Amino acid sequence: MSKRKDGLTPKERMAIPRAKMPEQNPSARAANFEEVPLGLTPEQAMEEAKRCLDCRKQPCVHGCPVAVQIPEFIKLVGEGKFGEAAKLIKETNVLPAVTGRVCPQETQCEGDCTLFKKYGGVSIGALERFVADYERNNNLVEIPPKPKPTGKKVAIIGSGPSGLTVAGDLILQGHAVTVFEALHEAGGVLVYGIPEFRLPKEIVAAEVDYLVQQGVNFELNVVAGMTITMDEILEEFDAVYIGVGAGLPWFMRIEGEELNGVLSANEYLTRSNLMKGYLFPDYDSPLPQGKHVCVVGGGNVAMDAARTAKRLGAKVTIVYRRAREQLPARGEEVHHADEEGIVFQLLSNPVKILGKDGKVSGMECIRMELGEPDASGRRRPIPIGGSNFEFECDQVIISIGAGANPLLTKTMPDLDLNKWGYIVVDENNRTNISKVWAGGDIVTGSATVIEAMGAGRIAARSIHAELLGLPQPTSEKEEE
Amino acid sequence: MKGEIIINEEVVPNVHRLVLSAPVIAKRAKPGQFVIIIPDEVGERIPFTLSDWSPEDGTITIFYQEAGVSTMKLTRMKPGNVIHTLVGPLGRPSKIEKFGTVLLGGGCYGLGAIYPLAKAFKEAGNRVIGLFEARTTYIVYNEEKLREVVDELYIVTADGSRGLRGHVPEALPYILEKEGKIDYAHFIGCTYMMMVSSRGTKEHNIPTIVAMNTLMVDGTGMCGICRVEVDGNTKFACVDGPDFDGHKVNWDMVFARKHAYVAEENMAYQFYRTQMDGAVNKCAKNRKEGA
Numbered sequence: 001m002s003k004r005k006d007g008l009t010p011k012e013r014m015a016i017p018r019a020k021m022p023e024q025n026p027s028a029r030a031a032n033f034e035e036v037p038l039g040l041t042p043e044q045a046m047e048e049a050k051r052c053l054d055c056r057k058q059p060c061v062h063g064c065p066v067a068v069q070i071p072e073f074i075k076l077v078g079e080g081k082f083g084e085a086a087k088l089i090k091e092t093n094v095l096p097a098v099t100g101r102v103c104p105q106e107t108q109c110e111g112d113c114t115l116f117k118k119y120g121g122v123s124i125g126a127l128e129r130f131v132a133d134y135e136r137n138n139n140l141v142e143i144p145p146k147p148k149p150t151g152k153k154v155a156i157i158g159s160g161p162s163g164l165t166v167a168g169d170l171i172l173q174g175h176a177v178t179v180f181e182a183l184h185e186a187g188g189v190l191v192y193g194i195p196e197f198r199l200p201k202e203i204v205a206a207e208v209d210y211l212v213q214q215g216v217n218f219e220l221n222v223v224a225g226m227t228i229t230m231d232e233i234l235e236e237f238d239a240v241y242i243g244v245g246a247g248l249p250w251f252m253r254i255e256g257e258e259l260n261g262v263l264s265a266n267e268y269l270t271r272s273n274l275m276k277g278y279l280f281p282d283y284d285s286p287l288p289q290g291k292h293v294c295v296v297g298g299g300n301v302a303m304d305a306a307r308t309a310k311r312l313g314a315k316v317t318i319v320y321r322r323a324r325e326q327l328p329a330r331g332e333e334v335h336h337a338d339e340e341g342i343v344f345q346l347l348s349n350p351v352k353i354l355g356k357d358g359k360v361s362g363m364e365c366i367r368m369e370l371g372e373p374d375a376s377g378r379r380r381p382i383p384i385g386g387s388n389f390e391f392e393c394d395q396v397i398i399s400i401g402a403g404a405n406p407l408l409t410k411t412m413p414d415l416d417l418n419k420w421g422y423i424v425v426d427e428n429n430r431t432n433i434s435k436v437w438a439g440g441d442i443v444t445g446s447a448t449v450i451e452a453m454g455a456g457r458i459a460a461r462s463i464h465a466e467l468l469g470l471p472q473p474t475s476e477k478e479e480e
Numbered sequence: 481m482k483g484e485i486i487i488n489e490e491v492v493p494n495v496h497r498l499v500l501s502a503p504v505i506a507k508r509a510k511p512g513q514f515v516i517i518i519p520d521e522v523g524e525r526i527p528f529t530l531s532d533w534s535p536e537d538g539t540i541t542i543f544y545q546e547a548g549v550s551t552m553k554l555t556r557m558k559p560g561n562v563i564h565t566l567v568g569p570l571g572r573p574s575k576i577e578k579f580g581t582v583l584l585g586g587g588c589y590g591l592g593a594i595y596p597l598a599k600a601f602k603e604a605g606n607r608v609i610g611l612f613e614a615r616t617t618y619i620v621y622n623e624e625k626l627r628e629v630v631d632e633l634y635i636v637t638a639d640g641s642r643g644l645r646g647h648v649p650e651a652l653p654y655i656l657e658k659e660g661k662i663d664y665a666h667f668i669g670c671t672y673m674m675m676v677s678s679r680g681t682k683e684h685n686i687p688t689i690v691a692m693n694t695l696m697v698d699g700t701g702m703c704g705i706c707r708v709e710v711d712g713n714t715k716f717a718c719v720d721g722p723d724f725d726g727h728k729v730n731w732d733m734v735f736a737r738k739h740a741y742v743a744e745e746n747m748a749y750q751f752y753r754t755q756m757d758g759a760v761n762k763c764a765k766n767r768k769e770g771a
Contacts (some may be wrong), residue, residue: 247701249703384663
């Protein structure tokens with residue numbers, strides 16, 4: 001690639017301090033649903049772009065599940081060519097405004113950045129978000145020219161991040177793409193799971209609209225397996241991608257879980273995000289407002305639920321059975337929760353939800369200590385006998401994970417599933433059934449938005465090759 | 481999918497019959513299944529049992545009562561209006577087999593909702609006994625239609641104004657005496673009716689199915705609000721049901737959970753009414769001022 005125009009030496013680049021994204025201050029934002037990080041200014045973005053060392057080996061790109069052309073787009077940002085940078089990202093990532101916000105960059109691209117350890121990685125996520133927002137806000141979004149139609153039809157089941165990626169990739173190849181969505185809005189977890197203050201819904205709508213304008217057909221309120229059968233889909237389409245996510249909420253199976261005031265995080269967040277319950281009664285779906293809300297779990301979903309409850313005026317406690325270092329949530333989310341005044345009750349495990357008149361009145365927990373690492377590599381929490389304690393709360397949100405929703409898979413008796421009900425696929429994300437691919441959480445179990453998008457990318461390549469009679473792509477792992 | 485309203489009429493006081501254009505659902509529906517409706521763009525998702533459908537006409541029929549903000553909105557919609565969201569059919573279809581003599585009991589919206597089951601059980605070769613439970617005589621509806629597909633129809637009213645007096649348990653001994661024996665029972669109606677009916681059939685050892693009408697959001701197994709304890713296990717009414725063994729349902733829990741959002745539901749209802757009143761007053765004022 002061509003030399004950069006600013007002519008800085010690596011030493012000078014390293015001397016530039018990492019950009020700090022302005023944020024709403026914690027006390028103000030804990031009472032509203034507006035976005036927390038406000039985004040970089042053009043000046044900040046151009047300055048931050050100078051920090052990129054343009055390493056020959058591009059460790060950042062290897063750290064990205066969809067291999068965004070990171071150094072190249074950063075170079076364009078440095079030259080003030082924001083629109084071009086956005087277009088370049090979109091060649092490999094159909095949802096840059098989304099991933100710029102919700103990707104765990106610190107363990108992916110930024111974590112692999114040469115500067116990461118000593119100086120803090122280049123703020124790749126913030127730059128990605130900046131160019132995507134810049135393009136959208138300045139009406140620079142261009143619909144790519146329509147490719148020559150191949151005459152092949154592809155059905156995508158589920159409009160979450162992996163489904164949208166497959167749709168975006170295949171429409172560009174000239175295939176006719178239909179996306180079936182069970183809910184009344186497209187976006188999957190991006191609309192029902194992730195709160196407005198982390199991912200404004202107008203951004204998801206704009207990304208979906210971008211696909212619609214390219215010709216992707218969205219069929220909302222169609223529950224595959226119920227409204228339309230898999231046999232009907234297979235008859236009408238040349239290929240099918242299943243990206244239905246992992247939407248079956250787990251409960252703890254402890255006493256008191258049936259009490260009123262105990263909700264799954266899925267219910268709580270769906271009511272708030274998809275149904276706009278936080279605007280009740282302007283919107284009809286109620287979102288219960290506890291005074292003291294206890295969220296059980298330590299993942300990103302738990303942080304989202306806790307921070308939502310905080311915004312509705314509750315005192316919020318997160319109960320997690322391991323220590324702070326083991327919290328599965330992104331560091332940034334934990335940090336934001338901390339700042340907003342959410343209390344962490346660590347090394348504690350609920351044993352019973354206390355109730356009065358059928359309603360939650362408190363929780364009994366047992367204290368835990370950490371033992372030897374378990375299969376996940378994290379130190380296993382062990383209950384300390386006799387250390388039970390109780391505290392008062394009037395709402396409990398269970399956020400201990402989700403499993404495979406069998407609604408569609410149980411209608412496909414020949415489909416290979418593993419013992420947890422997830423779909424088994426090969427390296428190209430093909431299932432054992434011909435013409436059927438799968439990816440995202442319904443294959444891997446709960447993972448990140450970008451990992452689901454990466455799975456979609458692999459499937460899209462394989463589908464495209466199959467439809468045009470080309471050899472199947474060899475997996476990237478084999479290439480290396 | 482969006483459903484255009486073909487008919488929306490109050491058949492008896494506070495029971496409304498809604499016929500919607502929904503060709504895809506009409507083609508796919510099976511007895512015991514339900515749909516989810518969002519009346520307008522700010523509405524909530526609420527489930528309704530399918531009471532009839534016609535693949536030829538591409539229509540579905542549901543019966544509903546005005547009980548909250550969503551159903552109030554529905555009552556105000558007119559033929560030609562389009563429902564914001566309509567999705568289905570959802571839930572597992574009811575088990576339809578030849579059992580012998582089948583008792584089908586309906587209460588409230590269930591007077592309408594037992595019709596497709598009656599038809600299916602009849603077609604499967606059963607002797608089908610219909611049972612309407614109502615508070616009083618003037619809220620009995622759908623009678624002629626059900627009589628077309630049942631061998632016998634009993635009517636039970638709480639006030640004794642028509643047919644047998646009381647509830648299902650009081651009527652059962654009489655029905656059993658007349659019919660000889662009942663091999664299978666299936667109830668659709670309000671929670672109280674299904675609970676006492678299940679208790680009634682248990683005394684006579686009649687296998688009993690009830691169609692749970694819990695709160696729901698997505699209706700696809702994603703949120704878990706519809707959880708019901710059946711035989712000690714947690715089940716989701718939307719995907720594991722709605723049909724469950726009435727003798728194994730933990731009814732106390734069902735009742736408690738039904739009231740999870742009563743305060744909010746009342747608030748939404750009052751809020752909407754106030755808005756409507758506000759709009760009406762504004763209209764009146766404009767008219768007065770000649771605007």
